Amino acid sequence: MxxxxxxxxTAREKxxxxxxxxxxxxxxxxxxxxxxxxxxxxxERLDEKLKQGKEITDKxxxxxxxxxxxxxxxxxxxxxxxxxxxNDYKKTAVNGLYADLVEDEEKYYLRVWVPGIPKKDIxxxxxxNELVIEVEFDSLADSIESEDKKVIxxxxxxxxxxxxxxxxxxxxxxxxxxxxxxxxxxxxxxKIQAPKQKVNVE
Numbered sequence: 001m002x003x004x005x006x007x008x009x010t011a012r013e014k015x016x017x018x019x020x021x022x023x024x025x026x027x028x029x030x031x032x033x034x035x036x037x038x039x040x041x042x043x044e045r046l047d048e049k050l051k052q053g054k055e056i057t058d059k060x061x062x063x064x065x066x067x068x069x070x071x072x073x074x075x076x077x078x079x080x081x082x083x084x085x086x087n088d089y090k091k092t093a094v095n096g097l098y099a100d101l102v103e104d105e106e107k108y109y110l111r112v113w114v115p116g117i118p119k120k121d122i123x124x125x126x127x128x129n130e131l132v133i134e135v136e137f138d139s140l141a142d143s144i145e146s147e148d149k150k151v152i153x154x155x156x157x158x159x160x161x162x163x164x165x166x167x168x169x170x171x172x173x174x175x176x177x178x179x180x181x182x183x184x185x186x187x188x189x190x191k192i193q194a195p196k197q198k199v200n201v202e
Contacts, residue, residue, distance in 0.1 A: 097133060097163035108171065108189040112163060115183035122180060124187070126173040131165040131189065167191075 102109040114122060114135050123134040139158040141151050172190040179186050 097135070097161050099133075099163050099165070101165060103191075106191055106193070108167060108191065110165060110187040110189065112185040112187070113183065114180065114185050117180075117183070119180045122178075122185060124176075124178055126171065126176055126189075128170045128173070129167045131167070131171070131176075131187070132162060133165075133185070133187075134160065134162045136160045
């Protein structure tokens, strides 16, 4: 009887040890799974942060690109406006003719600088109180046939140039006297004298 008790007790102890081992293994497995779950969760959070960081970086890069493109467009627009103003200035300042105008009681005396222009190429048009002079200057570069020519200085007037003179009084367009000599055009214009008449006071 005592021997059977000992055997039963031993069996129970063995069973208890086995159950404890199984419980420990289960606990260890559960802990490992918890660690793996936490590691997986940490990786997922890290991936999400990396994704968000990439999205922010891409947006910043896109904004910078858009800003740079807008800046370039604005600069080109400003350059175009500046070039237009420069061209307008050149048309006004360069494509005009230098002239002096003097008057006395009866006439206007006009002197215009037209160097290198033959008499036959000087055009003059007159109206009641206006005189328009037009000439065209040849370009040195255009007169050279060489294909590898290079313009270094371009300071002379070229192309079509005009000078418009407005007179305060009407002029006699039938008696205008124009003479060209050594690149200087001299023009004498007679004023139309309005008839004067005394008025009797009653």
